[in-house]
Every structure is written in structure tokens, then in C-alpha cells.
Amino acid sequence: GESVGLHLPTLSVQEGDNSIINCAYSNSASDYFIWYKQESGKGPQFIIDIRSNMDKRQGQRVTVLLNKTVKHLSLQIAATQPGDSAVYFCAENKDTGRRALTFGSGTRLQVQP
Amino acid sequence: DVKVTQSSRYLVKRTGEKVFLECVQDMDHENMFWYRQDPGLGLRLIYFSYDVKMKEKGDIPEGYSVSREKKERFSLILESASTNQTSMYLCASRSPTGVNEKLFFGSGTQLSVL
Numbered sequence: 001g002e003s004v005g006l007h008l009p010t011l012s013v014q015e016g017d018n019s020i021i022n023c024a025y026s027n028s029a030s031d032y033f034i035w036y037k038q039e040s041g042k043g044p045q046f047i048i049d050i051r052s053n054m055d056k057r058q059g060q061r062v063t064v065l066l067n068k069t070v071k072h073l074s075l076q077i078a079a080t081q082p083g084d085s086a087v088y089f090c091a092e093n094k095d096t097g098r099r100a101l102t103f104g105s106g107t108r109l110q111v112q113p
Numbered sequence: 114d115v116k117v118t119q120s121s122r123y124l125v126k127r128t129g130e131k132v133f134l135e136c137v138q139d140m141d142h143e144n145m146f147w148y149r150q151d152p153g154l155g156l157r158l159i160y161f162s163y164d165v166k167m168k169e170k171g172d173i174p175e176g177y178s179v180s181r182e183k184k185e186r187f188s189l190i191l192e193s194a195s196t197n198q199t200s201m202y203l204c205a206s207r208s209p210t211g212v213n214e215k216l217f218f219g220s221g222t223q224l225s226v227l
Contacts, residue, residue, distance in 0.1 A: 043218035044156070101158075102158070105155040
């Protein structure tokens with residue numbers, strides 16, 4: 001029979017609003033974090049990254065905030081556009097010796113026109 | 114731009130078949146990775162390779178093996194496909210750690226095992 005996966009959190013925003021996508025990471029020793037965007041039918045695409053010696057980094061229309069005290073990462077998208085509709089994943093280098101990224105389960109962003 | 118190419122976009126195989134998923138990257142990256150992606154579970158690491166003929170198990174290696182005979186190519190092998198291996202498989206590559214930790218992904222192979 002059909003298998004049902006876990007529910008994917010969804011954030012719905014109006015076009016032009018700012019979006020904030022949150023992520024809790026697990027390893028306080030992780031020193032590198034990254035956000036990916038995945039559109040339907042495509043592989044994940046890099047958005048922005050940040051190292052643990054920073055608490056904020058800005059790109060074009062995107063900002064990543066890192067709060068190491070509570071192990072929280074957020075992605076802010078300014079003036080959200082329909083083309084921003086996608087699933088967003090955060091990732092950390094949880095195993096700092098192995099240096100392979102560990103991904104979160106993702107958040108779906110839906111932009112309403 | 115880095116290009117990571119996965120040979121098949123969709124594959125349908127039968128239980129018990131041996132399945133090869135191929136991945137090629139054109140940026141001379143030493144590191145290559147195989148992830149599987151399932152709804153609500155994110156991406157889970159199956160195997161990775163730091164260089165030619167080197168491989169390491171990821172978080173869910175059971176039922177899989179890999180081959181890295183050439184730097185540009187990293188193959189994922191399902192020795193005897195099972196229905197619980199129905200998934201989206203994503204290949205990624207990266208330049209050596211310490212230089213840039215960003216992964217570049219292929220478009221994925223959606224594998225259905227019947």
C-alpha cells in the first residue's frame with residue numbers, strides 16, 4: 001500500500017512580505033551551517049552559509065542568523081517572491097571529524113500572490 | 114558553474130535486482146556523496162568518498178555499496194533492491210574540506226522498486 005511520510009512543516013506568506021524559516025541544530029560542536037533551497041523536481045541549491053564564529057551573514061535578499069546559545073539557525077528572506085516557493089533545508093557539519101553535512105527535514109515555503 | 118550529473122532521472126526496478134546509480138562531476142572535486150531523500154525525513158547520508166578508491170559509510174549504508182574508480186565518477190550500488198529503497202537519490206560533490214564546505218547537488222534519481 002501507499003506509504004505516508006512525515007508531515008513537512010509549511011510556511012505560507014504573502015508576496016512581498018518577509019519570510020523567516022527556523023531550524024534547530026543538534027550538535028553544539030558544529031562549526032559550519034548552510035541553507036539549501038529545493039524546487040520541485042530539482043536538486044538542492046546553495047543559498048547561504050555561515051561559520052560558528054559569526055552570528056549573522058547577509059546575502060542578496062537573504063540573511064542567516066546563528067544563535068549558538070540555543071542551537072538555533074534561521075533564514076530570513078526579504079520581499080518574498082513567487083520564485084522563492086520551495087522546500088528549504090538547513091544543514092550542519094554535525095560530525096566535525098567526518099565533515100559531512102547532516103540535513104534537517106525541511107520546511108516548505110508557499111508564497112501567495 | 115559546477116555540474117553534477119546523475120545518469121537517470123527516473124528508474125523502475127524489481128525487487129532483488131542489482132541497481133547502479135551513476136554520478137559524474139566536472140569540477141575535479143575530491144569529495145563526493147550519496148544521499149537519499151524521503152518525504153519529511155530530509156536528506157540522509159548513505160556513503161561518501163574523499164578521493165579515488167576511498168569510501169566511508171554514512172548514516173544509513175545498509176543495503177548499499179559504492180565505487181569510486183575515477184575522480185569524476187561515484188557510483189551507488191544496490192546489491193539486491195528492496196521496496197524500502199524506493200526513494201529519491203541525490204549525488205553531491207565538494208572541493209576539499211577547509212577550502213569550501215558547500216555541496217553541489219545533482220538533480221536526483223527517483224528510484225521505484227516494485
